[in-house]
Amino acid sequence: MARLKKSTESSTDLPKGDVSKAERLSHKSLDLAQPIHLPKRSCKDQFSLVEPQINAEGVHVWPFDPSCPVDVLFLNVDDRHRVRMNRHGYFEVLYLCSGSANCHIQDRLMPLNEGDLAIIGSTLYHRIECQSSSPLTIAAMFFEPDMIRCDGASDSAEYLTPFLLQDADFPHIVPAETGVPRQVLDMMLRIRSELPASTPRSRLALKTYMKMLLILLVNQYAPYAGTVEIFQRQQHALDRLRPLFRYLGDNCGDAIQVGHAARICGMSESHFMSVFKRVTGLSFVTYFNHYRIERAQALLANTDESMASISQQVGFCDQSYFGMIFRRIVGMTPVTYRRRIRTKNMTEHAQMDHMPPLGVSCLSAPALSLRDASAAAGLHLAGTNANSALKKLGTYDAPAGQTRKSNWR
16 A cells, blocks of 8 residues: 555634624533543444444445434444445544544555544545554544525535535644634533434434534635535545445455456556546555455454355455455454454444433533524524523523423433
């Protein structure tokens, strides 16, 4: 694989006068130095959760609730098991709660430190690579862009501009020092507290918090020059490779050379290698080996088939060569992987019955009024009685002498 380009750029800081109302409201109520404490049982292993959902095209498909396609979860990431480079149709916001990592996007490596934020659109192959001795803890938000883009407002698509302008020089990392990451985390926790959004009130609150989060990113990236044509060019390059990805999914066990892959895409060999590397961040041979090994991992975890049978099914005629490639990519032998993953699965299943739900109180987020929250998100509530609206939103603090309700959620 070609040498990766190291990148340390961050998004441009805004002048004080450009700080939005959402930023001012959140910044007043957040102690940016306060550490993040997550209940261990609320954190899921990223590799076990994400890797099985990545297909031959390298696309990760998340099982959203169709009525409310947004999810906030906490992930543990270690260096023993690296998720394949992948992309996805949804948009992604990551906050690094603990540890240090590299955000590997295409052929770039960007340092991701504790308290930093990473934002990732839908056309770029990427993964988070642990750089610390202990596992990382990440707060992640996944959401389908149509949730915002198709809400009926004429300006809704503008909330998504930071995700649509991600060219080869885009500063994906927002440093902790800007104060923006912790404000974004605050909104993520509010969103999580409303899930599943099964009532009109919870859907209104969730949409409001989503827009507040997105306007923080819009303001942060306002000085960055880019156009929607960047997104369209990336999408066009992906479209040219889709016939190959479908072929790989159906013929994983076949010997597929670079020349054959180029012909499937209707390109010359040299042009194909250039386009494939630019789109995925990996050479074709490296990508194909990673895909084969991922298929082998699924077979090792979920079947009792022999090593010889599995190596044949994923296209390795020589079992010793299969073992060497597997160990290079996964960091352990196939036999060790099978034993560890099965032991881990048994332990996790035994704990499931005793896992308490994570409430918003575990990661406290300060209360905002409905009027302030709506104003910061660009919504207008004409004629709304403040107290009654707050009661409906579930963030109402009763005046002195009154008892605060605690069962609105």
